[in-house]
Amino acid sequence: MEKVYIYKKFERFWHWSQAALIFFLALTGFEIHDSFQLLGFEIAVAYHRIASYLLLGLIGLSIFWHFTTGEWKQYIPTISKLKAQIQYYTIGMFRNDPHPTIKSARKKLNPLQAMVYLGFKLVMAPIVILSGLLYMYFKTYDANDIIIISDIPLEYIAWAHTIGAFLLLSFIVIHVYMTTTGHTLTTNIKAMLTGWEILDKEDKSTSNSEVEPTKEKEK
Amino acid sequence: MNKIITFTVLGTVLILLALNLFHKEKPLNLAQYELKQKYAVQPSSSVDHSKFTILQEQFDTPQEVTEACLTCHNERHKEIIQSSHWNWERLAYEEGKGITSVGKKNVLNNFCIGASSNEQSCAKCHIGFGMGNNTFDFENARNVDCMVCHDGSEEYIKGSAMAGYPDRSVNLNNVAQSVGRPNKINCGACHFYSGGGNNVKHGDLEEALLSCDRNTDVHMASNGINMSCVDCHTADKHQIKGKLYSVSSTDVNRLNCDDCHGAKPHHDELLNRHFSKVSCQTCHIPTYAKENATKMAWKWSEAGRLDENGNAFHEEDSMGNHSYLSIKGEFVWEKNVEPEYYWFNGQATHYALGDTVSEFPIQVNRLLGDAHDSKAKIYPVKVHRGDQIYDPETKLLIQPRLYSESKGDSAYWMDFDWQLSATAGMKEVGLPYSGHYEFVETEMYWPINHMVSPKEQALSCEECHTSNNGRLANLDGFYLPGRDSNDWIELLGNILLWASVAGVFIHALARFFKALSKNEVESEDIKYD
Numbered sequence: 001m002e003k004v005y006i007y008k009k010f011e012r013f014w015h016w017s018q019a020a021l022i023f024f025l026a027l028t029g030f031e032i033h034d035s036f037q038l039l040g041f042e043i044a045v046a047y048h049r050i051a052s053y054l055l056l057g058l059i060g061l062s063i064f065w066h067f068t069t070g071e072w073k074q075y076i077p078t079i080s081k082l083k084a085q086i087q088y089y090t091i092g093m094f095r096n097d098p099h100p101t102i103k104s105a106r107k108k109l110n111p112l113q114a115m116v117y118l119g120f121k122l123v124m125a126p127i128v129i130l131s132g133l134l135y136m137y138f139k140t141y142d143a144n145d146i147i148i149i150s151d152i153p154l155e156y157i158a159w160a161h162t163i164g165a166f167l168l169l170s171f172i173v174i175h176v177y178m179t180t181t182g183h184t185l186t187t188n189i190k191a192m193l194t195g196w197e198i199l200d201k202e203d204k205s206t207s208n209s210e211v212e213p214t215k216e217k218e219k
Numbered sequence: 220m221n222k223i224i225t226f227t228v229l230g231t232v233l234i235l236l237a238l239n240l241f242h243k244e245k246p247l248n249l250a251q252y253e254l255k256q257k258y259a260v261q262p263s264s265s266v267d268h269s270k271f272t273i274l275q276e277q278f279d280t281p282q283e284v285t286e287a288c289l290t291c292h293n294e295r296h297k298e299i300i301q302s303s304h305w306n307w308e309r310l311a312y313e314e315g316k317g318i319t320s321v322g323k324k325n326v327l328n329n330f331c332i333g334a335s336s337n338e339q340s341c342a343k344c345h346i347g348f349g350m351g352n353n354t355f356d357f358e359n360a361r362n363v364d365c366m367v368c369h370d371g372s373e374e375y376i377k378g379s380a381m382a383g384y385p386d387r388s389v390n391l392n393n394v395a396q397s398v399g400r401p402n403k404i405n406c407g408a409c410h411f412y413s414g415g416g417n418n419v420k421h422g423d424l425e426e427a428l429l430s431c432d433r434n435t436d437v438h439m440a441s442n443g444i445n446m447s448c449v450d451c452h453t454a455d456k457h458q459i460k461g462k463l464y465s466v467s468s469t470d471v472n473r474l475n476c477d478d479c480h481g482a483k484p485h486h487d488e489l490l491n492r493h494f495s496k497v498s499c500q501t502c503h504i505p506t507y508a509k510e511n512a513t514k515m516a517w518k519w520s521e522a523g524r525l526d527e528n529g530n531a532f533h534e535e536d537s538m539g540n541h542s543y544l545s546i547k548g549e550f551v552w553e554k555n556v557e558p559e560y561y562w563f564n565g566q567a568t569h570y571a572l573g574d575t576v577s578e579f580p581i582q583v584n585r586l587l588g589d590a591h592d593s594k595a596k597i598y599p600v601k602v603h604r605g606d607q608i609y610d611p612e613t614k615l616l617i618q619p620r621l622y623s624e625s626k627g628d629s630a631y632w633m634d635f636d637w638q639l640s641a642t643a644g645m646k647e648v649g650l651p652y653s654g655h656y657e658f659v660e661t662e663m664y665w666p667i668n669h670m671v672s673p674k675e676q677a678l679s680c681e682e683c684h685t686s687n688n689g690r691l692a693n694l695d696g697f698y699l700p701g702r703d704s705n706d707w708i709e710l711l712g713n714i715l716l717w718a719s720v721a722g723v724f725i726h727a728l729a730r731f732f733k734a735l736s737k738n739e740v741e742s743e744d745i746k747y748d
Contacts (some may be wrong), residue, residue, distance in 0.1 A: 034686045034701045041680035041701060045489065089726075094733050140492065155698035159705050166712030170719040177723040 007195045021055045075118045082111040128164035269396035278391035282361045296360035298457035326569040329663035330414040336647040340622040342383035344409040351382035372397035406448040418513045422601040423669040427510030470565025498596040502678040512552035517605035520658035522548035546632040558599030564588030575614040580660035590696030601665040612653035620644040
C-alpha cells in the first residue's frame with residue numbers, strides 16, 4: 001500500500017463546487033417543479049438562474065482543464081473488465097474478492113465509472129444544460145426586439161429538463177453511495193477532499209482477502 | 220506575519236466587493252414616477268360657465284339647456300350623435316353574422332335582461348331626454364343631455380322612470396353654470412349603479428371609488444394619485460376610449476394599462492416577460508368588490524313569490540343586500556371575490572335578440588381567444604351566472620316586458636305574469652313567441668379592469684405556479700411551470716429515483732450483514748471511535 005496524490009487541487013475544487021451547485025440546482029429546481037416549498041417560487045427561480053450561470057462557468061473551466069491536462073483520456077470507455085467490475089459490485093465484494101482493477105493517478109476510474117461518468121458528461125449534463133438554456137431564453141427578445149425560441153413548445157423543453165433532472169438525481173444517489181465502497185467507508189471521500197488516497201501498488205497484480213486487516217495495522 | 224496581513228487585506232477587499240455586488244438599493248421606477256408627476260396636476264377649466272349670460276337665463280326644460288350649450292359648442296352635438304353612449308349600439312363585424320349592430324338596443328344581459336320595451340325606466344342611463352319607447356328620434360340634437368356627464372354641481376340626477384329626463388327637483392340653472400370636465404360621479408351615476416343598485420353589474424366599479432384608499436384602488440384613491448375616470452378614459456370628439464365587453468365586441472379604441480405604463484413596466488425582466496400572455500389586471504387585481512358586494516348570481520326563475528297578502532316582498536342577506544325580490548328573483552352577492560381567469564383577445568360575441576340557441580348555459584356574451592391566439596392574454600373575469608326566460612320552441616331567449624307605471628299593462632313587475640310579460644315584450648321587439656316558456660341557465664362575462672391593488676398585494680408567483688389548484692388551474696393549452704408536468708416523466712423519474720435509493724439500501728444492507736458475520740463491524744467501530 002502507498003499514499004498517492006491522486007486528485008489535484010483544481011480537480012477537487014471543480015468536483016466539490018460542481019457537487020454543491022448541482023445539489024442547489026436540484027433543490028431550487030424541484031421547488032420550481034412544485035415538488036415541495038422551501039424558498040418560495042420567486043426566490044427559487046432567481047437563485048436557480050444564478051446557480052445555473054455559475055455551473056456553466058465552472059463547466060467551461062473544467063472542459064479547458066480536462067483538455068489542457070489530457071485528463072479527458074480518463075473517460076475513454078473500455079469494455080475490457082467492465083463485466084468483471086459489475087460482477088465485483090454485485091457478487092465479488094461480498095466474497096471479499098479483490099478489486100478487478102487497480103486505481104492509480106494515471107487511471108483513476110474503473111471501466112464502469114468511466115462509462116457512467118462519460119454518460120454524465122455526454123448525456124445527462126447536455127440534456128439539462130441545453131434544455132435549461134432553452135428554458136431560460138424561451139420567448140425572450142434579441143437585440144432587435146425579435147422574439148427568439150418561440151418555435152419549440154415550452155412543454156417539450158420542460159419535459160427534457162425534468163428527465164435530465166431525474167437522471168441526475170439517480171446518479172447522485174448511486175454516486176454518493178459508491179464512494180463508500182473503497183478500502184474503508186470514507187477512503188474515497190477523504191481522497192476527494194485531500195487529494196491523497198491509499199492505493200494498492202500499481203505493479204501488484206492481485207491482492208487477497210487479508211488486505212483489509214493488514215491495512216488497518218498500517219494505519 | 221506578512222502572510223496574515225496579506226490575507227486580511229485580501230479577505231476584506233473580497234467581502235467589500237461581495238457587499239457591493241450583492242447589495243443593491245432598489246432603483247427608482249422613473250417611468251412610474253413621471254406618471255405620478257403628470258397626473259398629480261389636475262387640468263383646470265379655461266372658462267367659468269357661470270359668467271355666461273346665456274346660462275343665467277331661466278331654463279324651463281332641459282332641452283333649453285342643450286340649446287344654450289349648442290350656441291357656443293355648435294358642432295359637438297354631431298359628435299354625440301355618433302357616439303355609443305347616445306346610440307346604444309355600434310356597428311361591428313361578427314363571424315357568421317356579417318356586419319351587425321351591437322349594443323343595448325339588441326343584446327341581452329344577465330341582469331334586468333334587456334332595455335327593449337322597458338325604455339321608460341332604462342333610459343335613466345341614456346344621455347338623452349325622452350327615450351320612453353322604441354320610437355326615439357336619434358337625430359334630434361335638442362334631446363342630447365349634456366348635463367348628465369358635465370354637471371359639476373353634483374345636483375343633477377335623472378328622474379326614476381322618466382325616460383331620461385332630469386328629476387323635477389333639479390335646478391337647471393345651477394347645473395348649467397357648473398359644467399366642466401366630467402367627475403367620477405358623472406360617470407359613476409350610471410356605471411356604478413347599473414343593474415339596479417351599487418356594484419350590481421361590474422364588481423370593480425362602484426361608489427366606494429368616489430372616496431377610497433390605495434388598498435381599494437391605487438389610481439382613484441383619495442390618499443393616492445386620486446385620478447378621475449376621464450384621466451384614463453380620454454375622449455377624442457366624444458368617442459370615449461375603453462371598451463365594456465358586455466356590449467362591445469371589437470378590439471378597437473380599447474384602453475390598456477400599457478397605454479400609460481408601457482410594455483415593460485417592471486424592473487424585473489422575468490416579470491416583464493409575462494406581458495405577452497398575462498394581462499396586468501391578472502396579477503394586480505387579486506380580488507374585486509373590495510368594499511361592497513357585487514351580484515354573482517341572479518335567478519329569474521324564483522321571481523313571483525308573493526306574501527300571504529299577495530304582495531311583493533324582499534329578503535336580505537347578512538351584508539344587507541337583497542337576496543330575494545319578488546319582482547326579480549333570487550340573488551347571490553359576494554365581497555372580495557377572486558376573479559375567474561380566461562384567455563381573451565379583445566373580441567367578444569353577444570347574444571342578440573332573435574338568435575336561436577340550444578346549448579346551455581347560454582353565454583349572453585362570450586370572450587374570445589385561447590392559449591394559441593397570439594393576441595390573447597389571460598384576464599381576470601367576473602362571471603355572472605343565472606337563469607332567464609326562454610322559449611323552448613322557437614329557441615329564443617325572451618325579452619320580457621318588465622316595467623310599467625301601472626298594473627294591467629303586461630309588465631311583470633306589476634302583474635307577476637310571465638305569459639303576459641313575454642307576449643308583450645316579444646311583440647314589441649318583433650319576434651315570435653310560441654306561448655311556452657321555461658328558464659334556462661345563462662352566463663355573462665365581465666373582464667375586471669379596475670380596483671388595481673398596491674403592488675405589494677399583487678399575486679405572488681405561487682398563486683399560479685402551483686400544481687395545487689392555483690388561480691390558473693382551469694386554463695389549458697399551454698405549459699405553466701410549477702403547475703404542469705408530464706405524468707409519464709413523473710412516474711418513470713420517480714421509479715428511477717426510488718429504485719436507485721432502494722438498490723443502494725439493499726446493497727448496503729448486504730454489505731452490513733456480510734461484515735457482521737465476519738465480526739468486522741466491531742473492529743471498525745473500535746477503530747473509528
